Amino acid sequence: MRESRExxxxxxxxxxxxVFLIVLVVLxxxxxxxxxxxxxxxxxxxxxxxxxxxxLKSGEFLGDLRVTLTELGIAFxxxxxxxxxxxxxxxxxxxxxxxxxxxxxxIYSVPIILFLPLYVLFFGLGPASKIAxxxxxxxxxxxxxxxxxxxxxxRILVVAARSMGASDVQLFRYVLLPAALPIILTGMRMxxxxxxxxxxxxxxxxxxxxxxxxxxxxxxxxxxPRMFAYIAFVVVxxxxxxxxxxxxxxxxxxxx
Amino acid sequence: xxxxxxxxxxxxxxxxxxxxxxxxxxxxxWEVAARWWVDPMFLSPPSRVLMSLQAVFDxxxxxxxxxxxxxxxxxAFAMSVVIGLVVGLAVGLQPFAQKSFMxxxxxxxxxxxxxxxxxxILYFGIGPASKIAxxxxxxxFPIILTIVxxxxxxxPILLTSARSMGASRWQVLRxxxxxxxxxxxxxxxxxxxxxxxxxxxxxxxxVSTAGIGYFTTLFTQxxxxxxxxxxxAVLAAMAIVLNExxxxxxxxxSRWHTD
Numbered sequence: 001m002r003e004s005r006e007x008x009x010x011x012x013x014x015x016x017x018x019v020f021l022i023v024l025v026v027l028x029x030x031x032x033x034x035x036x037x038x039x040x041x042x043x044x045x046x047x048x049x050x051x052x053x054x055x056l057k058s059g060e061f062l063g064d065l066r067v068t069l070t071e072l073g074i075a076f077x078x079x080x081x082x083x084x085x086x087x088x089x090x091x092x093x094x095x096x097x098x099x100x101x102x103x104x105x106x107i108y109s110v111p112i113i114l115f116l117p118l119y120v121l122f123f124g125l126g127p128a129s130k131i132a133x134x135x136x137x138x139x140x141x142x143x144x145x146x147x148x149x150x151x152x153x154x155r156i157l158v159v160a161a162r163s164m165g166a167s168d169v170q171l172f173r174y175v176l177l178p179a180a181l182p183i184i185l186t187g188m189r190m191x192x193x194x195x196x197x198x199x200x201x202x203x204x205x206x207x208x209x210x211x212x213x214x215x216x217x218x219x220x221x222x223x224x225p226r227m228f229a230y231i232a233f234v235v236v237x238x239x240x241x242x243x244x245x246x247x248x249x250x251x252x253x254x255x256x
Numbered sequence: 257x258x259x260x261x262x263x264x265x266x267x268x269x270x271x272x273x274x275x276x277x278x279x280x281x282x283x284x285x286w287e288v289a290a291r292w293w294v295d296p297m298f299l300s301p302p303s304r305v306l307m308s309l310q311a312v313f314d315x316x317x318x319x320x321x322x323x324x325x326x327x328x329x330x331x332a333f334a335m336s337v338v339i340g341l342v343v344g345l346a347v348g349l350q351p352f353a354q355k356s357f358m359x360x361x362x363x364x365x366x367x368x369x370x371x372x373x374x375x376x377i378l379y380f381g382i383g384p385a386s387k388i389a390x391x392x393x394x395x396x397f398p399i400i401l402t403i404v405x406x407x408x409x410x411x412p413i414l415l416t417s418a419r420s421m422g423a424s425r426w427q428v429l430r431x432x433x434x435x436x437x438x439x440x441x442x443x444x445x446x447x448x449x450x451x452x453x454x455x456x457x458x459x460x461x462x463v464s465t466a467g468i469g470y471f472t473t474l475f476t477q478x479x480x481x482x483x484x485x486x487x488x489a490v491l492a493a494m495a496i497v498l499n500e501x502x503x504x505x506x507x508x509x510s511r512w513h514t515d
Contacts, residue, residue: 020356099278100275100278103275113454113458114495115488117461117472117475117476117488118484196368197368197370204374205458215371216374219375235367235368238366238367238368239363
């Protein structure tokens with residue numbers, strides 16, 4: 001009885017979602033065909049889908065996608081290695097945690113996107129400035145979570161392992177790492193998400209190539225249907241990447 | 257060991273003293289690097305940046321630009337809080353609405369909004385309106401999510417007991433739900449402020465005719481790192497102050513229940 005009611009309510013909320021999305025698309029369609037909304041402000045959805053299909057079929061997105069993903073990969077590799085290393089070194093003493101953690105947390109609360117003009121000045125318009133910005137922004141959540149992960153392991157566990165004669169390596173492998181890894185992985189996911197956002201953002205603001213650059217290029221050329229298609233493409237890519245990273249995080253947590 | 261050494265050691269052992277020491281060390285490193293190693297076209301020593309702050313403020317249009325940016329931040333934040341609160345309550349208080357609309361809200365929150373920044377410029381122009389709108393689009397979602405979570409976290413027993421003692425709908429809202437939402441409301445405000453800062457600054461940097469984005473571009477293109485650093489330092493200070501105000505408010509207003 002109760003189960004069927006729950007199933008009904010889930011069905012009802014699913015249908016509300018579906019209706020909501022359908023109404024949105026229909027309104028969009030009517031606005032462009034019937035109510036005379038300028039096609040520069042809002043292109044016809046049918047045209048957008050055609051353009052999206054054309055982009056996917058012709059494979060012209062590959063170049064920009066490669067640029068953005070390379071930047072993201074390098075930035076994340078830099079911030080993950082430096083973040084975890086520095087975080088681990090800091091977490092080894094209470095004194096260092098108290099010195100450095102508030103410092104990093106303070107810098108983290110500044111919107112680091114502000115430094116983009118500086119990075120462009122240092123590293124130029126090419127991929128280097130995006131990599132540097134992405135690495136800087138994702139460094140902080142990874143470092144802070146590594147500090148939190150390694151720094152606040154229950155002392156009783158450490159003492160118990162030591163008193164049973166665990167070596168340094170064993171202590172690290174069987175006590176510290178399992179305790180810290182879930183928190184570090186969460187930090188890495190957060191770092192990955194903000195790195196992706198900041199890289200696309202800085203491509204939008206000042207760049208020579210990449211997905212963000214392509215969208216701006218189309219916007220400036222007033223090629224609205226194609227621009228909408230690219231926006232949809234980038235949103236889907238971002239959702240896919242974030243889903244993959246969340247899945248990896250969950251997997252990593254299970255395997256400790 | 258002399259007495260002076262011992263006092264020095266006990267001072268360094270205090271974390272905040274050491275922290276300030278680290279910051280000063282970084283500034284010295286920066287100063288040395290900028291004076292002797294790096295091309296002055298790109299990096300400017302902190303002492304010169306500090307001295308140039310006056311020149312930054314004297315640059316024609318910079319005070320007005322700061323005022324405009326500050327105003328954009330304020331309006332965007334106020335709008336995010338109001339809209340976020342209304343939507344959050346509407347969605348959170350109604351289990352069915354929550355089940356239906358939360359996935360949509362989460363989906364929107366998860367999409368990278370920078371991709372539609374050019375659209376905001378197209379719809380709202382290159383003036384302050386587009387910055388405010390973009391700031392709202394970044395600030396509103398964390399507020400909605402924390403409000404919904406706050407409404408959800410109220411213990412059902414409190415609601416049941418209030419109702420069983422004959423509280424009307426309004427009384428439940430006023431005396432049970434609102435007080436319990438205060439911590440999550442302020443947590444949401446803090447996250448919302450972070451989002452608004454990000455959104456407004458992104459839009460400013462993307463295109464700007466009178467705000468600070470105009471001047472960061474100007475200083476970058478003129479290879480004038482001294483004034484660029486100065487302006488960025490002022491903005492960073494502004495962001496820190498705004499964040500700190502919201503954080504203090506959160507700590508202050510969520511003191512009453514700490515369970």
